[in-house]
Amino acid sequence: MLKLSNNPIVDTSAKLAVTAVVMFAFVFVVMVPLYNVLCDVLGINGKTSGQAYTSVEARVDESRTVTIQFIATNNAGMPWEFSPTKTAMKVHPGAVNDTVFFAHNPRPDAMIAQAIPSISPSRAAKYFHKTECFCFNQQPLDGGGSAEMPLQFIVDQDLPRDIGTITLSYTIFDVTDMASNALAAR
């Protein structure tokens, strides 16, 4: 076995100290990513994919209609006006749908924002595919500027039949100060 010191007491202690440090790191580099991967695979906490979805042979299911509701929230201290232009849409699974969110920066100086999506019920998360989303990128706005931010999505044909309504919620964050840093997780 690896020996860190010729003094057996120092050797034992050093190995245990290393173990403690490894366990501390384990929380950050294993537990958090592993939890996110598991939730992603199992689709259990409403996190949608951060990547654009490329569809395979879309087959529009005209027999079903699903209601999509949109919610926009400002994180604490975020001064922007931020809202969906339509609060709800009725869509067919498999069809490509477009909508637009509106944002306005009332401050005199330029700011950068990041929107974070969440799906409810969480079971629906893995059946909700965004092919284009303003949340994939950060949104800069000049002082007093406004923007219409596009969202294009497809509801998967395999959406469980008991789900009739999906709520898509966005929270917008002020990331001006840390725009260069990627956000911890999407």
Add this chain to the structure above:
Amino acid sequence: MDDHHHGPAKGLSRWLFTTNHKDIGTMYLWFSFSMFFLGGFFAMIIRAELFQPGMQLIEPAFFNQMTTLHGLIMVFGAIMPSFVGLANWMIPLMIGAPDMALPRMNNWSFWILPPAFLLLASTLFMEGGAPAAGWTFYAPLSTTYAAPSVTYFIFCIHVLGLSSIMGSINIIATVMNMRAPGMTYMKMPLFVWTWLITAFLLVAVMPVLAGAVTMMLMDVHFGTSFFSAAGGGDPVLFQHIFWFFGHPEVYIIILPAFGVVSQIIPAFSRKRLFGYDSMVYATASIAFLSFIVWAHHMYTVGMPIAGELFFMYATMLIAVPTGVKVFNWISTMWRGALSFETPMLFSIGFLVLFTIGGFTGLMLSIAPADFQYHDSYFVVAHFHYVMVAGAVFSMTAAIYFWLPKWCGRMYNETMGKTHFWISFVGFNLAFFPQHFVGLAGMPRRIPDYALQFADFNMMSSIGAFVYGASQLLFLYNVVATIVAGEQVSDEKVWDGAEGLEWTLPTPVPYHTFETPPLVR
């Protein structure tokens, strides 16, 4: 001058700079005793408020601070340090070592504790009050909605975690390297075994708790969103990380208690411990299983059914090694020449009440039933049966058992037995009715309750006051023993006691086993 046989230094510096395992053990024990009374005082406030339905004495926000501080102080300030103190005192004596392996670190790991708890207690006087999210401090209650004092709380957890890790490294290094010649692992007293395994658990999971509070710190102050759903994080992640620490933590608390009663029951049964080997393996199995059952604390968060089933079956599996232990203790007493001095009474009290707590734990492990029990007073009753009647009773037994050996003076046996019976009745009166109100739907951590729970709550409060008051008798007995107890000079103190510590003179000299004893 022969400087190997000097006594302790004089004055305050003896305690401040000491590297002597007995001094440090004593300080740990007094510190945890004082924390036991502080946490107990908070419990009395809780029970006074719950004496009658309706808001009686304190504001709901303050009630939340009381439940939070009571839990934190009892777990981290009273129970854990008390067993570390006992380990410091007894492990070198039991394995025939002159001191702990790392005496200076030992001093430090004690002396960072009082400032940490001073910091925690000081939050009571800060704007917004003390932390109020419960001892489990779930996010976002402990992040987004916490009082500003949460930062002090986080620092306190970091410091006491550091103290625990250093203490554990010390214990492992001592046990692995400083056993007397002939003291093989399978000859070690069970208290040493349980502490060795506990120390490994601590090294593995205290850093996880440190990680959890570090994430809280970053969420509160540095704009990350580990536990905030709005920022792409997840509050449920906090619960997973917390309980990945928290479940091993409950075995960290109870395993040394198992070790203590495994020393005491044979002594007063005048028989060898039944099934020593199986005790060791059962302890190790419990420690291993503790890592794969954490989510049974969170059945109601919305886990996949496969997850619920896995954690349910894994949890039930723990009943097997625990049952092995309980049956071994009973078999040890079977046909023994029993006598019922105070340490034995507390050990038998432990055995009976811990088993009840184990059974309610088994009830809670059943995932579909847990949806009813979850966050009710049934849970409160369950964990007080294992924490108080388990850990605290065994710790009390340990003090009565070894105090005469430490200070060469006998405690007052009548007072000790009185202490036991008042504790036993008070404890059961306090916590047994909580099973009923819990099953009937009374939620925990709420300062008010529905009228139909009034009678049981009044009984509970009276029981709690009785139990609390009986601890003052304990304090008096301990002080009176140290100051003016009847002198004992028998090496063995108890005629049935076995082990290296009983070969030393009574009271135990300041330095012991400078030449290792021979272990056959």
